[in-house]
Amino acid sequence: MKEAERAGDVPRPAEQRITEALALDGLATFVVACPKDASMYSAAVTTLGCEDRIRVRELAELVLEAIAPAESAAAPVVEPTAGG
Numbered sequence: 001m002k003e004a005e006r007a008g009d010v011p012r013p014a015e016q017r018i019t020e021a022l023a024l025d026g027l028a029t030f031v032v033a034c035p036k037d038a039s040m041y042s043a044a045v046t047t048l049g050c051e052d053r054i055r056v057r058e059l060a061e062l063v064l065e066a067i068a069p070a071e072s073a074a075a076p077v078v079e080p081t082a083g084g
Contacts, residue, residue, distance in 0.1 A: 014044035022054060033059045
């Protein structure tokens, strides 16, 4: 089915999920676990024109942000030695 033929049809599933998420109070982040889903839902956010209201993020990205400060705090500080 061509894109032009879909115009006016029911929303795509990703667009419907984003619309449902936007109906929840206080939701600003839509979390997915798959890079393919991140692409699909990000496209839906763009299509719906709600980039200023919701952001699609991958779970792995959030986990990395959560552990990165802990890793940097645990890393030993190496001071340069004089003359070398």
